Amino acid sequence: MKKLFFPFAAALILAACTTHPEKKLIEITGVDNSLRPGDDFFKYVNGTWYDSVPIPETQAGVGAYMFMNYPQRLRLQAILDSVAQGNYPEGSLEQKVGDFYASGMDTATIEQRGYEPLKPILNAIDAIADLPSLMSFVADASKTGNGSLMGVYIGPDDKNSSMNIAHAYQTGIGLPDRDYYFKKDPATIGIQEAYKEYLASLFQLTGTSAEEAQKNAALVYEIDKQLAASHRTRVELRDVKANYNKMAVSALQAGQPNIGWSAYLSLLGAQTDSIDVGQPAYYEKLNGLLKSIPVADWKIYLKANSLTNYADDLSKAFVDASFAFTKVISGQAKPKTRGEKMASAVDHYLGEALGQLYVKEYFPESAKERMLDLVNNVQTAYAARIDKLDWMSDSTKQKAKEKLFAITKKIGYPDKWKDYSAVKVGRDTYFENVVSAATANYERGLAKLGKSVDKSEWYTTPSTVTAYNNPSANEIVFPAGILQAPYFDNEADDALNYGGIGMVIGHELTHTFDDQGAQFDKNGNVSNWWTDEDYNKFKSRIQQVIDLYSTFTVLDSLHINGAMTVGENTADIAGVAVAYDAFKMTPEGQDTAKVGNFTPDQRFFLSIARIWRVKMKDEYQRLWIRSNPHSLPIWRVNGPLMNTTPFYAAFDVQPGDKMFQPEENRITIW
Structure with missing residues (x-):
């Protein structure tokens, strides 16, 4: 979309010429007149509602703002229930969103498959023999939505916003923020322990003994913690200039040979001689850890990362393990319904295809x-x-x-909808549908490298x-x-x-x-x-x-x-x-x-x-x-x-x- 310039008079003329439907009176109820508005206006307006409304057991909160996405997902679910039952031409947006949703709702097939869809990924990790093959796996996995140690994306250059360049950002940790690894209050310690228990549960579900699973979880947590120590805080991330560091790939290759930037970017298909490294300290730390931590330990870390990344896409035992951790960190009492989760998944992976159906009905x-x-x-x-x-x-x-x-x-x-023609969707292959959509999204992003920014996106x-x-x-x-x-x-x-x-x-x-x-x-x-x-x-x-x-x-x-x-x-x-x-x-x-x-x-x-x-x-x-x-x-x-x-x-x-x-x-x- 082109930038628009609305001079003062033009804005007023536009407002004056547009007609609108007749306005209706909307009563404002629930105000607590026993309170002074100037003491706590939020409570004065919302207190009656706040004190009486229950938080749904499948949610961490209720009301407006982000929690309006809960009733939104019910709307989307109704649209998806309808198109999933229809007979639409192969490749149509109705077919793709309907079949994607249907595949996720087919819990019987998902349950029967267990973690079988993940075995090729776990086998690929087992085959890692050295640092080059480790980084090759990290690159290949990131192209299918299974990101881990490296965070690379394509986006506008902050100092030349009309062109897309490669960017790298800090990543590699499983908890929401670096501070979760270092705070010592009881609530945070409880979250740390729940995270380790979650990791151990996932290892056990893939055949590891309980004792070995606990060791693996502790090892992964310690690697996480070392990476987290290099992360900038959320306050530091607000410094625009400090988080823009455009560097020559040749210099990064020379300074961080364990990462192997040239080979890594080549594996990604990202042909570039420079990259903006947002948080250089992370990659300095990672380069050192890749040498000091044995490859065998990194393989355990990568397995944990892949398991947590895909847990909600596997059988019920994995989904339950994921929710047990979610419950601790968010307070959500019960898992979301399958329909709500699948509405979110379709919106995430095929959002503008589903969006076309939503807009047609509701906007x-x-x-x-x-x-x-x-x-x-x-x-x-x-x-x-x-x-x-x-x-x-x-x-x-x-x-x-x-x-x-x-x-x-x-x-x-x-004004211009995304093209999902590269996404392959089957009604009985939910895991593969997720991977196909993630891969198409990666390829869509990669195609931007070195190209002019599409301002309509x-x-x-x-x-x-x-x-x-x-x-x-x-x-x-x-x-x-x-x-x-x-x-x-x-x-x-x-x-x-x-x-x-x-x-x-x-x-x-x-x-x-x-x-x-x-x-x-x-x-x-x-x-x-x-x-x-x-x-x-x-x-x-x-x-x-x-x-x-x-x-x-x-x-x-x-x-x-x-x-x-x-x-x-x-x-x-x-x-x-x-x-x-x-x-x-x-x-x-x-x-x-x-x-x-x-x-x-x-x-x-x-x-x-x-x-x-x-x-x-x-x-x-x-x-x-x-x-x-x-x-x-x-x-x-x-x-x-x-x-x-x-x-x-x-x-x-x-x-x-x-x-x-x-x-x-x-x-x-x-």
Whole structure:
């Protein structure tokens, strides 16, 4: 998709010319009027729901945001149940998604096969005799979706975003983050032990004695831990420039001969003389360990990696072992249903094929038109906010607005769908279907190397409840999945839509100007477009966000990592502010008459609290705090609103209220 430039007047004209269905009154219920809104707005709006809603046993949480993907998967399952029963032409998207789903639902055949589909992989590991053959296996396995020690992908060059290059990133560990290997609190130790038990269970299921399986698990864990020690933290990974290290392959080959970069890239089919090594310390560590750890031990490690990678694609005993570990780390009480898991699998492997069926049934063109109006209006409001900034010079403001209006907007679904013709799908070969889809995805990525970036490509599926900003393409993306209540309702009043999806739009636009996005120019290249003085002022405001959010706690003792979450928190604060400004541009936003029991302004802020209406298991909250760059939902509401002055007026927030911040302390960046 080409970048679009929407001058100020054009955005207003487009908004004025589009027609929409008649709006309906949507009552806001469940508000707890016994509470002061200014003490805990999340609880004021969501507390009644939170205290009464059960978390489904097959989930780690319930509500909006990412947990809306649970009812989404039920929708997808209904589509798949239908097409799986149909008689469609060979190679059609209906045939492929239907047969892929049917093969995964055929648990009798999967059970009968046990781990037979994995034996060729385990036999290939047994045949490894030395470092070159070990690295040859690692390369071949990664081409079929079985990645391990090496993390290589093809994507835009941060300093030449129109071209695709090879990138390498830190990988090699089985727990969600490096810190899980080094923390000593009881909850983390419990997860470490559960992980070892999981590994041991998998080895036993493939014929290893219980004693030997325990030894193998301990060995794998120690290799993991050594690799984890070289990993950058999630805070360090936010440093855009430090994580861009374009190197000559010849230099890597000379400096890291045990990896054998030239041979490895050749085995991948990646013909290139340079590669961006995001985290060099990992590969330095790996190069040393490949020599110091015996090949026999690496073979055990690779078997563990392959077993964990494919456990959910094998018979019930493997699936149960996988879930036993999931239960410890997430708090999820029962496994997901087979249908839900297979809907997720089809969405993962054939997402844009399934997405075409989803969009046809659930996403009307009128919704796309209204969403574009909302995006354009929030963009216009953003430009006006930039003009009013008192800390930024006129020259930097001009560059910021140029970048703002160069943003590409992707809504609903891709203009060009992915081609899945290379994926071979049979109704009774689920494991092979997974491998075929993963292989086709690898080949699709490899074909990009050295080619111009396809700006029409999407990095999520149309049905997923998410939105994202891609700084290397200077684009914002809103799949059809998020364009439903409570975020977006084509028939709802503006207050609910601007407080819902409007806040998300503002959030994604702000990622263009957060601590990472601000380092990319309008063309998606890492390039400085700031004056030194302006950038220093910007960083001081970013530090205010880090400091404030670091004071917020969850489960009484866990603190939000302000440095890890600063980009998302910045986007939340500015997202609310700019969405409110855009709302005030509408006739309803300029009105004060109550709708139901609330004024339009109140409905706007109530909508913000509703879109983060989420309840999670304690275990999942702990996982979230350590690994998710977003703050927990309660602080995605209360954090931004305590910095939003119109919220104070709408709900009479006064000194003494727990969310009250003196006006001079309220953070404004954009």
